[in-house]
Amino acid sequence: xVQLLESGxxxxxxxxxxxxxxxxxxxxxxxxxxxxxxxxxxxGLEWVSVISDSGGRTYYADSxxxxxxxxxxxxxxxxxxxxxxxxxxxxxxxxxxxxxxYNHDWYHFDYWGQGTxxxxxx
Amino acid sequence: DIQMTQSPSTLSASVGDRVTITCRxxxxxxxxxxxxxxxxxxxxxxxxxxxxxxEGGVPSRxxxxxxxxxxxxxISSLQPDDFATYYCQxxxxxxYTFGQGTKLEIK
Numbered sequence: 001x002v003q004l005l006e007s008g009x010x011x012x013x014x015x016x017x018x019x020x021x022x023x024x025x026x027x028x029x030x031x032x033x034x035x036x037x038x039x040x041x042x043x044g045l046e047w048v049s050v051i052s053d054s055g056g057r058t059y060y061a062d063s064x065x066x067x068x069x070x071x072x073x074x075x076x077x078x079x080x081x082x083x084x085x086x087x088x089x090x091x092x093x094x095x096x097x098x099x100x101x102y103n104h105d106w107y108h109f110d111y112w113g114q115g116t117x118x119x120x121x122x
Numbered sequence: 123d124i125q126m127t128q129s130p131s132t133l134s135a136s137v138g139d140r141v142t143i144t145c146r147x148x149x150x151x152x153x154x155x156x157x158x159x160x161x162x163x164x165x166x167x168x169x170x171x172x173x174x175x176x177e178g179g180v181p182s183r184x185x186x187x188x189x190x191x192x193x194x195x196x197i198s199s200l201q202p203d204d205f206a207t208y209y210c211q212x213x214x215x216x217x218y219t220f221g222q223g224t225k226l227e228i229k
Contacts, residue, residue, distance in 0.1 A: 035218075045158075045166065045209055047218040061217045062123075095165055108156035108213055110177070112165035 002026040002111050004096050009116030012086050016120070022079040022096030022113055030054070030074035033099040033106035036081045038092035039115075048094070049081065053101055064090075086120045093117050124148050124212050128221035134229040139200045143224045145210035147191045154214035157186055157195045160223075161206045169208075170195065200226075 008020040020036070036048040049060045049070040058070050069082040079096050093115040099106035125148040135141050145155070153173045158166035168177045170186035173193060183198040197204055205228050210221040 044223045045160075045211070045220040047211075047220070050216075050218075059216045100171070107154070108168055108171040108211070109158075109166075110168055110171075112167070114165055 002098070004098065004111055004113035006094065006096050006113045006116035009094060009118045011119045011121065012083075013122050014087060014120055016086050017082070017084045018086065018118060020081040020083065020094055020096075020116055020118070024077045024079065024096075024098070027098075029072075029077040032101045034072065034079045035097045035099060035109065036070060036079075037095045037097050037109070037112075038090075038118075039095070040089075040092040043092075046092075050099070050106070051079070052106070053104060083118070086118075088120050091118060091120050123217055124151060124215060124219050126210055126212055126219050126221040128208075128210055128224050130224060131222065132225045132227060134227045135200055136229045137200050137202055141197050141200060141226065143195045143208055143210075143226075145188075145193045145195070145221050147193075147212055150190045151212040151214035153189065154212055155186075155188070155193050156211045156213065157184075158209045158211065159204075159206045160209065166209065 003025045006022045012018050035050040051058045051070045055072050067085045071080045095115045096113045097109040098111040100110050127146045129144050157170040160166040169180050169184050174186045185196050207223045207225045
């Protein structure tokens with residue numbers, strides 16, 4: 001059974017930092033691209049960032065570019081999101097999501113974690 | 123960025139109804155469109171990918187169609203479990219973008 005388990009959320013002050021983790025089991029983690037997707041309270045889904053299966057390619061939403069860094073440790077089956085210079089508008093439930101991946105190209109999300117909540121407030 | 127616009131935002135329907143949700147892209151996304159269902163306090167689940175391919179385990183009452191910039195999700199006969207929020211998503215180019223969601227409510 002494929003499982004994605006996020007952690008690391010919590011309360012941070014504006015300008016502060018948090019590091020989210022997502023441990024993946026039930027598949028060969030190093031074969032799949034992974035993304036972070038967030039959902040502000042009562043709002044829709046917003047894609048945040050993607051990382052390729054090897055970790056060599058990353059892309060970001062403009063809203064987080066320069067502040068957030070996605071990374072992965074394939075030896076630990078773990079995806080990360082380092083969040084710096086946090087703003088109130090970063091308050092959301094953060095999901096990690098697995099992409100269907102073929103020949104190092106990735107497509108839709110086929111598995112999601114249950115999310116970890118980030119609140120940015122003074 | 124590619125804007126995805128869903129309509130309607132809210133849809134009231136009854137069990138057994140046939141319902142259609144529309145998603146329009148601000149530019150062509152070829153066939154790189156997925157539909158997700160989200161229930162309260164749960165993560166989204168993929169229903170349809172590449173416009174019309176049904177994800178494994180998803181009931182056949184769900185179907186997708188369209189091309190280029192206009193797409194539809196159809197539920198042929200609503201079941202009680204289908205009342206949820208539905209999102210379209212393009213994965214043609216970065217940033218990936220979602221529609222604003224369609225909340226399907228019980229009439």
